[in-house]
Amino acid sequence: MAEQDSSAEKTQEPTSKRLEKAKEEGDTVRSRELNTMAILIAGSAALLMFGGLMIQSLAGLMAHNFVLEREQVLDTAAMLSHLNVSAMQGLRSLLPVFGVLLVAAVLGPIGLGGWNMSMKAVMPKASRMNPFSGLKRMFGPKALMELAKAAAKVVVVAAIALVIMAFNWERILGIMAEPLLPAMGHSLIILGWSVLAMSCAMILITIVDIPFQIQSHTQKLRMTFQEVKDEMKDTDGKPEVKQRIRQLQYQMTQNRMLSNLPKADVVVTNPQHYAVALKYQQGASTAPVMIGKGADFMALRIREVAKEHDIPIVESPTLARAIYYNTDLDEEIPEGLYKAVAQVLAYVFQLRQYRHKGGRRPVLADNLPVPEDLQHD
Template sequence: MAESSDGQEKTEDPTEKKLREAREKGQVARSRELTTTVMLMTAALGLLAFGPMVVSALGRVMVSNFSLRRAEVFDTRYMIDGFLSAVAEALIALAPFLVLLVVSAIAGSIALSGWNFSVQALAPKFSKMNPLSGMKRIFGPQGAMELGKALAKFFVIGICGLTVLYFAFEPVMGLGMEPVNQAIAHSGELIFWGFFAVSASMIVIAAFDVPFQLWNHKRQLKMTKQEVKQENKDTDGSPELKARIRRTQMDMAMHRMMEKVPEADVVITNPHHFSVAIKYDQNKMNAPILVAKGADLVAFEIRKIAQGNDVPLMASPALARALFFTTELDEEVPEGLYLAVARVLAYVYHLKQQFGGAYERKDLEMNDLPIPEDMQFDAKGKKQ
């Protein structure tokens, strides 16, 4: 197992940040065997597709350049023009094949990790010119792997080449008995299929090299537990800071909630463990809204603020628990509790209309309200 400079084992998978930074530095998974295989197979298929056209064009070039009159041979200008013309015709004939090779080389290179045009990736790395680093790569695990791949390629390609020669021995020996044009065509066919077979043998090497390169790239980027912890700390901040931020956010949310309690029409209580503040404006709201809720100390604070601002307190344990566990802040009361809340509000409005602010300020009580069975909870939030 790889170890860091402080002796800790690198057992953790690289984080997204680590992978992104490595990519920016040009450290990505690459398989030269995959690129070579793609290029060789593309070249073989390119020969099959464009071979007759290329051979025909090159044949015309050779015929034209070996059919010169004596005067043309000693004419310098004609010879230069003829040379340039022959080169142009050969390039035009070879262009599709060469473009296909360039495309295959690019496709093979980006197949594993995609494009990478970051400045750091393109910048020259002078550290690779260090002889000591080169010796470490040669005699280290990476060098051993490269040696193993080289030997594997030698044996695979060698066996494939010998197999091709074995089956092509008689046709090759028979070329001398064929007419010239037929022999040339036949030899081209033998060369193509031999090249195709040897190129296809590289698929075996690439099939082993690709997963190894992916695994090795991930292994090289592995991190220690301390590195992961430090990265999380640098990215998200220290746990103490995050806890302090959460506490500040909770305090601010609590302060905003408490500011809405004086605006409530009624505070429904458990009467001691839960408190929920309800507000309803028939001109602006479709249904009553829960503007504050809390348990234990928060519930006590809600009741205290309500009493200080002449907001009626209504003791209804079942309704208080139902609203507390089913409704979030600033949400409308669930449809199942419409009737129960409506009775509470109607009773409170009746008291205000009949007595104004003169009725005795103590907890009101209203039980036997219609609470649906699926909204009946105990003090721990479990459905009864």
């Protein structure tokens, strides 16, 4: 059976339970190209936004470190203090760019697949140490896709870099003739826009990579038909168990119904195939309530209980079928049957009077008024 399952073709889409289990194990769809694109674009944009402040801060840092008094050079404590001040100033100048890069590094991975923290993803697995599995991954379709993406990145980025260099060639050469601070500012602008342009080239590669990663992740999690059936059994229960539960529930309902039958005022029969038990309590309900119904064997049991408790049995096939098919257990009869059932209850009341006091025996009308839309063959 295990060999059959392992060789079966995985044609079924992964179920929600399978996807949730994979997420718990840290197996979510990810795109490295999306992460790289987010970091490069965010970093180049931060360089353009905060570059001016960085240049001013770094220029002041250089002046602070290269303009020293003789006493400071010979004083070890003064040099350590100088180093501390320089490190803090340099960190403050780079902090805005580092902050933007940190945000991009966090948001990039969760842009596809969402946030997922799982220790199972970093746990050692024997399958990862298997050299044959490693060779299969190296020469598999995913590895070929990664190789194609790497080659595409080199070609696209190199082409854009050459175009940018050709477009800014004169500006690059003109930097050599500028003073230091303006030269640093122009260099930063050219560098920032060049990196941003080359980073935007990653958008094309990312657009191709994201559908591939989604399809590859779904393909990996696909299931065999037997796996789907086994999961349904584990989730919803085995069919034979569910059938047994339904049988027990049906039996409990029937037993409860039979225990309530002695409270009935009348039983209307087909006369043999159907039987319904009605109860009417004046003031407690607006209409008679059906407290029991059954067909064939259950109809026979209802008639037997009615005879044991001296409950009147009225034969009216049309009315019995109408009540049986249009009323649920412990519910009031439909409004269209009020008149017919009222005649039956009046007959039962007269029959009780006849049994106690005698006189003329009451007779029930043969054709009770049952609407055609409630009749059932």
